[in-house]
């Protein structure tokens with residue numbers, strides 16, 4: 001018997017409108033989607049289709065104009081700003097395209113920084129597991145400037161996972177990386193889902209990156225247009241072509 005689980009994150013009828021009058025843009029239009037616990041979901045779509053806007057709304061970094069976003073059993077729009085800040089800090093991990101590490105801190109200090117800021121004692125065993133998995137044990141005392149882009153992004157992934165968040169949101173995490181570094185970072189995110197039951201939601205332009213996910217959602221014009229389970233780079237590319245004339249060439 002399968003037990004219905006509450007999704008890690010849920011968007012219900014989410015609309016995001018920017019601007020007014022002639023400059024008005026509906027970046028998201030009544031979008032509904034569930035993001036299951038322990039799943040790796042990729043969000044794809046043409047440029048301007050609303051991917052980043054969706055990620056920001058799901059992560060409580062931006063407010064929908066209408067609709068609801070739930071993280072677990074909490075509806076974000078009901079939260080006062082302070083509680084929303086705490087929820088982002090305690091229950092959500094972030095990985096950005098630009099790494100966003102603190103240059104004056106070592107790799108290890110960057111990884112534990114969110115826990116330090118929250119005044120939380122790190123779960124040493126979990127931290128050790130995460131650090132072993134990113135494969136940077138010998139680089140922990142290095143500053144970000146002494147690490148390659150791929151190594152910096154793996155540190156950023158470890159930082160996102162250090163608090164064992166309910167969900168990790170990754171916005172183009174491999175956008176600045178070569179193919180080997182991308183494979184390292186995506187392999188790490190994939191293992192965090194497979195082996196540790198983490199939940200990852202990732203925006204990407206890259207069909208190969210999306211193929212690491214369990215499921216790909218395709219947006220176009222702020223709407224959910226298609227969905228693939230167990231994607232391969234080929235099936236992702238084919239779906240992209242059917243949605244975006246620019247990809248079809």
Ligand SMILES: Nc1ncnc2c1ncn2[C@@H]1O[C@H](COP(=O)(O)OP(=O)(O)OP(=O)(O)O)[C@@H](O)[C@H]1O
Pocket residue numbers: 018019025026027045046047048049050051052053054
């Ligand atoms: N702060 C803003 N003010 C006005 N319009 C915005 C703002 N942010 C996004 N938009 C518009 O909303 C739409 C969706 O943008 P969004 O960045 O979410 O798309 P995207 O799919 O992530 O694009 P890309 O792949 O190019 O990063 C676009 O038309 C964009 O111009």
